[in-house]
Amino acid sequence: xxxxxxxxxxxxxxxxxxxxxxxxxxxxxxxxxxxxxxxxxxxxxxxxxxxxxxxxxxxxxxxxxxxxxxxxxxxxxxxxxxxxxxxxxxxxxxxxxxxxxxxxxxxxxxxxxxxxxxxxxxxxxxxxxxxxxxxxxxxxxxxx
Amino acid sequence: xxxxxxxxxxxxxxxxxxxxxxxxxxxxxxxxxxxxxxxxxxxxxxxxxxxxxxxxxxxxxxxxxxxxxxxxxxxxxxxxxxxxxxxxxxxxxxxxxxxxxxxxxxxxxxxxxxxxxxxxxxxxxxxxxxxxxxxxxxxxxxxxxxxxxxxxxxxxxxxxxxxxxxxxxxxxxxxxxxxxxxxxxxxxxxxxxxxxxxxxxxxxxxxxxxxxxxxxxxxxxxxxxxxxxxxxxxxxxxxxxx
Numbered sequence: 001x002x003x004x005x006x007x008x009x010x011x012x013x014x015x016x017x018x019x020x021x022x023x024x025x026x027x028x029x030x031x032x033x034x035x036x037x038x039x040x041x042x043x044x045x046x047x048x049x050x051x052x053x054x055x056x057x058x059x060x061x062x063x064x065x066x067x068x069x070x071x072x073x074x075x076x077x078x079x080x081x082x083x084x085x086x087x088x089x090x091x092x093x094x095x096x097x098x099x100x101x102x103x104x105x106x107x108x109x110x111x112x113x114x115x116x117x118x119x120x121x122x123x124x125x126x127x128x129x130x131x132x133x134x135x136x137x138x139x140x141x142x143x144x
Numbered sequence: 145x146x147x148x149x150x151x152x153x154x155x156x157x158x159x160x161x162x163x164x165x166x167x168x169x170x171x172x173x174x175x176x177x178x179x180x181x182x183x184x185x186x187x188x189x190x191x192x193x194x195x196x197x198x199x200x201x202x203x204x205x206x207x208x209x210x211x212x213x214x215x216x217x218x219x220x221x222x223x224x225x226x227x228x229x230x231x232x233x234x235x236x237x238x239x240x241x242x243x244x245x246x247x248x249x250x251x252x253x254x255x256x257x258x259x260x261x262x263x264x265x266x267x268x269x270x271x272x273x274x275x276x277x278x279x280x281x282x283x284x285x286x287x288x289x290x291x292x293x294x295x296x297x298x299x300x301x302x303x304x305x306x307x308x309x310x311x312x313x314x315x316x317x318x319x320x321x322x323x324x325x326x327x328x329x330x331x332x333x334x335x336x337x338x339x340x341x342x343x344x345x346x347x348x349x350x351x352x353x354x355x356x357x358x359x360x361x362x363x364x365x366x367x368x369x370x371x372x373x374x375x376x377x378x379x380x381x382x383x384x385x386x
Binding site: 070072074075076077078079080086089123124125126129130 | 175182183184185186267270271275277278279302303306307308309311312313314324325327330346360
């Protein structure tokens with residue numbers, strides 16, 4: 001029993017050190033650390049500060065803005081651009097993929113895969129900006 | 145593109161531009177001044193409608209149908225189950241006289257599709273446009289059964305290549321939206337524009353509630369027909385010469 005108790009105490013100390021390392025890694029990450037052992041969504045956002053709201057606000061609340069805008073658009077015909085899905089897509093489609101779904105590099109799908117949250121906007125909505133929506137050949141099977 | 149085609153395109157472009165110009169004093173093809181502020185909701189002061197003159201509608205012309213397909217990103221290769229928002233119908237009366245008319249959602253004032261919808265997805269907007277909110281539609285197709293005009297379609301297959309302004313997907317019912325995305329920006333429906341570009345100008349679009357509008361004047365002064373008027377649904381799409 002005594003040995004086991006000592007072992008438990010040692011285990012706690014190891015765990016505390018590990019937690020400290022993770023916390024340090026986390027703070028380093030917050031300060032734009034280039035590499036980390038924590039897997040992150042491999043998406044790149046357009047330039048900081050160009051979004052319609054703060055990044056932190058958008059991370060937590062983008063879905064609320066979209067639902068609000070969607071009801072105003074469908075039922076009242078208010079088609080302001082600021083919080084519209086088409087406006088999001090036109091900026092976030094990005095030059096790498098040209099779409100917001102279809103791969104883990106795509107802005108919407110990359111983060112939604114990481115967070116394991118189902119993304120079904122693009123079963124109906126266009127996942128690429130207007131200019132390329134008709135020009136690009138649609139992929140077989142469509143957005144997942 | 146040959147030079148002949150270029151010339152033809154130029155004429156079509158002029159035709160589209162001229163469509164908005166006064167044809168005679170007080171007579172325009174459609175009302176341009178229906179713009180509202182982008183933040184202002186659709187109002188019941190307006191009721192959008194169409195008047196189709198069948199004397200000008202040719203049976204071999206389907207410009208309105210192809211314009212609708214293009215505008216709304218509907219599949220151009222039709223199968224038995226493809227969605228169809230507008231179609232050309234041939235009617236033959238007892239004397240053998242044939243009439244060709246475009247048939248689409250009639251945007252009823254008393255829409256049966258709205259009455260039967262179990263989720264409230266099928267609704268009538270304040271300005272009289274009957275729409276499906278696909279976020280709420282469960283695809284039960286009750287509205288398709290209720291519609292006497294067979295105006296609605298169910299999307300059976302996964303969709304690709306949607307237009308950003310016209311989202312559409314498998315599992316929902318859909319129909320003519322009167323090109324609501326264009327109307328909200330002060331435009332006119334694609335079929336009306338295409339019909340004008342052919343030079344036939346068979347479809348007149350406008351505000352039925354405004355007594356000064358061309359469509360209201362014509363409805364007041366000429367004999368117009370509502371299809372299945374016996375159902376008293378008060379459709380927003382009227383026909384002349386039926």
